[in-house]
Amino acid sequence: MAVSWLSRLAARARVPVFPALGMHGDTILHRLALTPGIELVDSPRHASILLVAGGVPPDLHEALRRLHDQLPAPFATLWYRSAPLSELAGDLRVDDPEALPEALKRLHRELMSGRRDSSPRLLPDEPPNPWEGLGDDGHGGEGMMGGVPYGRPMAMNMHDDIRDGLTLDSLTVTLGPFLPVLPPGLGAKVTLQGDLVQSWVTQLAPYPIALENVFHEALQRPVPIAELELARARHHLQRLAFSLRLSGLEHLALVALRLSRGLNVESRVGRLHRWLTRCGFFRLTAAGRGRLEAGQARRVGGIAARAAGLEEDLRSRDAAYRRLGFTPIVQRGGDTNARWRQTLAEIDHSLQLACRAEQEDLYSEMTEAVETPRGPWDDYRPEDASDILEDLLPGLEWDEALTTIASLDLAGVSEWPLEPLSETSLKDDEERQA
Amino acid sequence: MELLTLLIVLLVALGAGLGVQWLAMCHQTMPTYPQRAPFLGGGLPETHAWNRYHVRYYPMTLLLIAFEMEMMFMYPWAVVYVEQGMKAVMEMGMFLAILSVGIVYGWREGVFKWQ
Numbered sequence: 001m002a003v004s005w006l007s008r009l010a011a012r013a014r015v016p017v018f019p020a021l022g023m024h025g026d027t028i029l030h031r032l033a034l035t036p037g038i039e040l041v042d043s044p045r046h047a048s049i050l051l052v053a054g055g056v057p058p059d060l061h062e063a064l065r066r067l068h069d070q071l072p073a074p075f076a077t078l079w080y081r082s083a084p085l086s087e088l089a090g091d092l093r094v095d096d097p098e099a100l101p102e103a104l105k106r107l108h109r110e111l112m113s114g115r116r117d118s119s120p121r122l123l124p125d126e127p128p129n130p131w132e133g134l135g136d137d138g139h140g141g142e143g144m145m146g147g148v149p150y151g152r153p154m155a156m157n158m159h160d161d162i163r164d165g166l167t168l169d170s171l172t173v174t175l176g177p178f179l180p181v182l183p184p185g186l187g188a189k190v191t192l193q194g195d196l197v198q199s200w201v202t203q204l205a206p207y208p209i210a211l212e213n214v215f216h217e218a219l220q221r222p223v224p225i226a227e228l229e230l231a232r233a234r235h236h237l238q239r240l241a242f243s244l245r246l247s248g249l250e251h252l253a254l255v256a257l258r259l260s261r262g263l264n265v266e267s268r269v270g271r272l273h274r275w276l277t278r279c280g281f282f283r284l285t286a287a288g289r290g291r292l293e294a295g296q297a298r299r300v301g302g303i304a305a306r307a308a309g310l311e312e313d314l315r316s317r318d319a320a321y322r323r324l325g326f327t328p329i330v331q332r333g334g335d336t337n338a339r340w341r342q343t344l345a346e347i348d349h350s351l352q353l354a355c356r357a358e359q360e361d362l363y364s365e366m367t368e369a370v371e372t373p374r375g376p377w378d379d380y381r382p383e384d385a386s387d388i389l390e391d392l393l394p395g396l397e398w399d400e401a402l403t404t405i406a407s408l409d410l411a412g413v414s415e416w417p418l419e420p421l422s423e424t425s426l427k428d429d430e431e432r433q434a
Numbered sequence: 435m436e437l438l439t440l441l442i443v444l445l446v447a448l449g450a451g452l453g454v455q456w457l458a459m460c461h462q463t464m465p466t467y468p469q470r471a472p473f474l475g476g477g478l479p480e481t482h483a484w485n486r487y488h489v490r491y492y493p494m495t496l497l498l499i500a501f502e503m504e505m506m507f508m509y510p511w512a513v514v515y516v517e518q519g520m521k522a523v524m525e526m527g528m529f530l531a532i533l534s535v536g537i538v539y540g541w542r543e544g545v546f547k548w549q
Contacts, residue, residue: 020476043473044473045473060476063475063476063477064476066468066471066476066478067475067476069466069468069469070468070469070471070473071469072465072469121466121468121469123466123468125466125467125468126467127467128467128468128471128478171479171481172479172480172481173472173474173477173478173479173480174474174477174478174479174480175474175475175477176474176475176476176477177475177476177477178475178476179474179475179476179477180475182475187475187476187477189480
């Protein structure tokens with residue numbers, strides 16, 4: 001009686017979803033974050049549904065199996081625009097973004113009311129590293145360091161501490177590719193001494209990001225500048241929302257996402273900027289940390305380059321932009337803080353340009369190259385630059401390292417444009433939200 | 435009689451508490467090994483979790499204990515001081531000298547530096 005009452009109550013709660021992102025899966029995430037009744041959680045331990053959004057490359061299937069088995073029973077897996085793993089071939093797959101929220105809610109209801117069985121475990125229930133130590137109490141018994149209990153060596157101090165000389169055991173872990181605090185697809189081998197990043201080796205590059213179709217079209221024919229600039233502002237607002245969520249400012253992340261969703265030439269970010277200043281976001285993004293050298297900044301390009309003082313922006317070569325009086329905004333710092341100030345300034349600038357361009361009905365005139373939100377796209381698309389993290393992150397504390405990664409747009413640009421979400425569904429969601 | 439009632443209440447409460455836990459344990463099986471592994475976004479830990487790491491707030495704790503202990507004993511000492519006089523001052527001086535070693539150590543570690 002009590003259990004069935006609890007199940008009914010659980011079925012009515014918000015659906016805790018853990019997203020495992022595949023290629024281009026983050027688009028639907030921005031939408032789900034604003035859908036009432038869906039809660040995106042940061043750990044599989046808090047989730048009832050594993051949402052695999054976007055195609056997962058075959059070399060990441062093993063990591064996906066490990067992640068799948070970390071959800072507590074009862075749980076279910078839903079595949080959005082992604083082929084289920086061979087063992088889970090009968091799982092629910094949804095390709096329509098409009099049907100996804102309802103499918104998630106229905107799945108959760110069925111799961112909680114017992115009408116659907118929990119997803120099967122994929123990995124054998126065995127210790128990942130079986131007991132290999134000697135002796136009764138697990139110390140291994142051989143030599144000073146005591147063997148390898150549970151098949152893994154004991155953490156040992158293999159490196160000198162690079163902060164204050166207090167050398168302690170360093171812990172090496174492989175993070176990603178489904179860690180929500182990192183860009184989707186990014187995997188790295190990290191050695192930590194306490195909270196200090198001792199070394200960072202990027203093992204898996206983040207998935208290429210899909211830009212809105214207007215940037216691809218701009219390389220074929222003149223496109224309305226207003227459209228181009230709104231798409232740019234949207235991209236940056238979504239990046240900002242990711243960083244705000246990472247900083248624990250969930251509410252402001254939703255504000256940024258809502259703004260990006262309803263963005264038009266009349267939108268302004270002044271109020272968001274004031275809120276960010278008041279809640280201490282710029283102080284959180286540790287000033288002086290994650291500073292890029294000129295060479296690194298040029299390699300990353302885009303906002304990171306301009307935040308480091310490089311006046312590199314392809315828009316200044318376009319005659320239509322020059323008519324609008326465009327001059328690139330630059331900062332001097334080159335650090336995490338400067339990059340976010342630059343992002344906010346560029347969003348504001350883009351919105352102003354969009355407003356003026358719409359009044360004058362201006363079209364871009366340069367078709368051999370385009371300045372994307374990720375950087376200049378001329379003969380080559382902006383490429384992945386995640387290997388700069390190996391030089392940038394050692395010596396930073398873990399929180400500083402994460403804010404630095406979030407402030408950098410490092411993934412390469414995909415050759416495929418983003419699929420637009422239909423306007424009607426956006427309006428529907430807005431109405432439900434209201 | 436009151437003690438017996440209290441004992442019965444305690445036993446009933448304990449029994450109920452253990453019963454609730456036992457019921458839950460009956461229904462729940464131990465999570466599988468892969469579920470119990472630390473969540474690293476699909477990655478794996480390379481070393482054993484038994485490692486020594488620096489508790490960075492340790493100097494702050496040391497400082498808190500140094501001042502806390504000082505205050506904790508100084509209130510009763512103030513009462514005793516009235517009766518004992520100079521002897522109490524000497525004893526307190528020795529106690530404070532020992533504690534101040536901790537404070538001096540904390541100072542050397544930079545605990546008074548605002549970061």
